[in-house]
Amino acid sequence: MFAGAQVSLYPMTDGFVDVILASLSALDPWRDRLRIETDDISTLVVGPPEVLFPALRDLYAAAARTGQHVVLRATLSRGCPGEPDDPICQTAALANPSEPLEQRQKSALAALARATDTGEQAAAQFSLYVMGAGDHMEEIMGCIAFLKDSGTFDRSKNFCTRLHGDAGPVFATLEQAFCQFGPPQGHVTIDLTVSANSPTKR
Numbered sequence: 018m019f020a021g022a023q024v025s026l027y028p029m030t031d032g033f034v035d036v037i038l039a040s041l042s043a044l045d046p047w048r049d050r051l052r053i054e055t056d057d058i059s060t061l062v063v064g065p066p067e068v069l070f071p072a073l074r075d076l077y078a079a080a081a082r083t084g085q086h087v088v089l090r091a092t093l094s095r096g097c098p099g100e101p102d103d104p105i106c107q108t109a110a111l112a113n114p115s116e117p118l119e120q121r122q123k124s125a126l127a128a129l130a131r132a133t134d135t136g137e138q139a140a141a142q143f144s145l146y147v148m149g150a151g152d153h154m155e156e157i158m159g160c161i162a163f164l165k166d167s168g169t170f171d172r173s174k175n176f177c178t179r180l181h182g183d184a185g186p187v188f189a190t191l192e193q194a195f196c197q198f199g200p201p202q203g204h205v206t207i208d209l210t211v212s213a214n215s216p217t218k219r
Contacts, residue, residue, distance in 0.1 A: 018202075019100035020108070021052075021063035022093040024073065029086040036083050043079035047072040052105055065108035066095065066196050074135065074188035081137040081184065081213035093195060093207040096149075110192075111201035118159035125163050125193035132189035139184040141211040144177045145194055149203035160198040164190065177208075187211070 028036035041060065044053055051064035051072060062069060073091065080087040094100075095111075112121045145160055147153040164170045164178055169190045171179040180187050191209065199205035 018096055018106050018108070019063070019103050020066055020069065020093075020095035020106045021061060022069060022073065022091045023059045023061055024076065024089065024091040025059045026076070026080055027088040027090065028080065028083070029088075030083075032085075036080060036085055036087065039083070040076055040080040040087075043075040044072055047075070050105070052103070063103060064105050065110060066192055067108060067110045069093075070188050070192035070195070074184055077139065077188070077211055077213070078135040078137045078184050081139070084214060086215055087213045089209075089211040089213075091207075091209045091211075093209065094204070095195065095206075096202060096204045097206075098204060110196045112197040114200045114202075118155070118162075121197045122159060122163040122166070125197045126166060128193055129167055129186065129189050132186045134183040135185045137184045137213065139180070139182065139187040139211050139213065140171075140215065141180040141187055141191070141209065142174060142177045143180070143191060143194070143207050143209040145198065146206045146208070147199035147203065148205070149200065153199075156198045160194050163193065163197070167193075184211075 026037050026040055050068045051062055054061040077089050145157055147156045167190045169180040169182040169187050171181040195207055
């Protein structure tokens with residue numbers, strides 16, 4: 018399997034270079050378990066979901082701690098048929114497709130209960146795309162039902178779902194959406210936007 022994300026940080030400040038570079042250093046503790054490549058547009062982070070999402074959480078939290086208005090944009094994908102399998106992505110975190118949706122929702126909530134706080138708030142919106150064979154709408158609606166019980170659900174919006182809360186539970190919620198819904202051997206993607214310190218709330 019291949020799993021990873023293309024991630025970009027957008028600080029709304031004249032000192033954006035310092036914010037980006039300092040925030041990227043939050044990925045350093047994860048580099049032995051991820052493949053990380055940065056260019057002038059985005060950072061590619063490749064690895065298993067149980068490592069990928071905590072790393073993205075730490076990247077976001079580091080940017081949020083600057084106090085600047087920062088937006089993280091990411092496209093996440095697993096099982097893309099156009100990408101070769103990568104041994105670094107081996108994982109046991111993906112749900113068994115034969116398990117009923119209700120059981121997968123319970124497993125997701127149990128995992129979410131173990132999430133720890135970062136002290137940084139996150140306002141996020143994301144869309145889950147389940148591709149390949151099977152009833153993709155059943156999987157998506159099952160995910161939405163989980164989100165509504167997650168404690169991070171804010172509201173449904175056109176084409177996406179909004180989450181809010183501490184970055185720890187928010188990114189843990191995203192990880193469970195990515196892992197528990199859609200077939201393990203299928204192609205699943207997430208389109209994600211997370212905002213910190215927006216002046217709109219002031």
